[in-house]
Amino acid sequence: MADVNRGNRPLSPHLQVYRPQLTSITSILVRITGNAMLITALLIVWWFLSAATSEEYFNTVNGFVTSWFGDLVMTLSVLGLWYHTLAGIRHLIWDNAIMMDIPTAEKLGWACLGGSVVLTLLTIIIV
């Protein structure tokens, strides 16, 4: 039986047959924000490296990081960072098998989305 029709089986319905829902959107956003922050992390490493190299090199890199484009990248990164952090807390809660019913999970989802915007605004004000 085991060799029957291997690799040529019908696929189960995948993403495209499902209506987007808050739980699925907040889930994929965790993955997107987490992995996209590689760019930010590399930018920060580059900035530290330039500061440790020379004033001239620092001015070049710092000029890029603090340009309007750099500011845009950093602000979006802060938003992604706070979202990922809040959603991470949600995962740490869920790891205890609590608050997993759909109404509570959706409330937590809205808390992650709203909370990340609030924390981003606070960060912009404080920093």
Next chain:
Amino acid sequence: MAFLTDRKRATGLGSAKSGTAHFWAMKVSSVALLILIPLFVFTFGPALGGTYEEILTYYSRPFPAIIAVLTLAVGFKHFNDGVQVLIEDYVHGISQKVLIIAMTCLSYGAAAIGIFAIARLAL
């Protein structure tokens, strides 16, 4: 192929192999980052935008330098564990292995460069 039994081919497949250690590593690093990230944002953030001299002075202080080093070390470990799951979900075969190795080298490499740079600023 004809000599392989069905049992032999199925053994070892499935999801329950080394997943627990990976899950636990991500959980530990995520809790660490829960503390480190706010500290990093509110030490690195105000420093960003300063002049070369201001940055040298700021990062010669132990606290911001240690926070930055820990954040890069734990952050890149957490990223590496996370990106491995991403790759395993969407890429298969030899490219999966190549990508995981490449991202692991990138993660540890970038962390090492960052830590070296901060150590040089701090010392």
